[in-house]
């Protein structure tokens with residue numbers, strides 16, 4: 001992994017932007033998210049159909065505001081296409097974590113670290129509405145329960161296909177796994193490129209933002225954490 005900004009991982013919840021208030025609040029934050037994820041679904045397929053015309057109209061306004069002519073041949077269908085695309089980019093609002101977990105949690109006497117790394121992630125920066133993309137690495141130490149491996153990627157998908165900041169995305173994934181499995185520990189590391197950083201401002205092509213959330217033994221035991229970080233780098 002090649003990070004131009006940071007060469008080492010933080011030991012707890014941290015981000016390289018350094019503005020999210022340190023690591024001491026993570027257990028409390030975990031508790032507050034805890035009861036919400038089981039119910040959350042803020043959009044339905046019907047909502048998509050209903051809101052498509054107004055979304056498309058908004059994109060027509062954007063085109064005009066940019067000095068373009070929405071009647072120009074190449075742009076005739078653009079508002080509709082852009083609206084449909086934006087709904088797809090945010091389809092995580094249509095799903096609930098609980099639906100993914102149904103029938104996917106198994107009792108298993110496995111107590112070795114489970115790691116799934118290099119999960120592709122595409123999200124949208126909630127400050128600029130432009131893409132964030134990168135890779136997610138997840139590890140956990142089971143405590144009698146394991147999750148179907150493909151479900152880890154599905155959890156990433158649901159939370160990333162929403163308007164996000166990388167720090168929250170990282171924590172939501174870790175908390176969802178913690179609640180679902182009550183494992184001995186969980187570690188989530190995300191390395192991502194923010195188009196709002198790459199295309200504007202400093203325009204650093206290769207700058208990556210690395211965030212991590214460590215819970216349970218991943219937070220408390222440096223050996224466990226190091227094993228995880230070494231395995232996701234190998």
Ligand SMILES: [Zn+2]
Nearest residue numbers: 125127128196
């Ligand atoms: Zn941004």
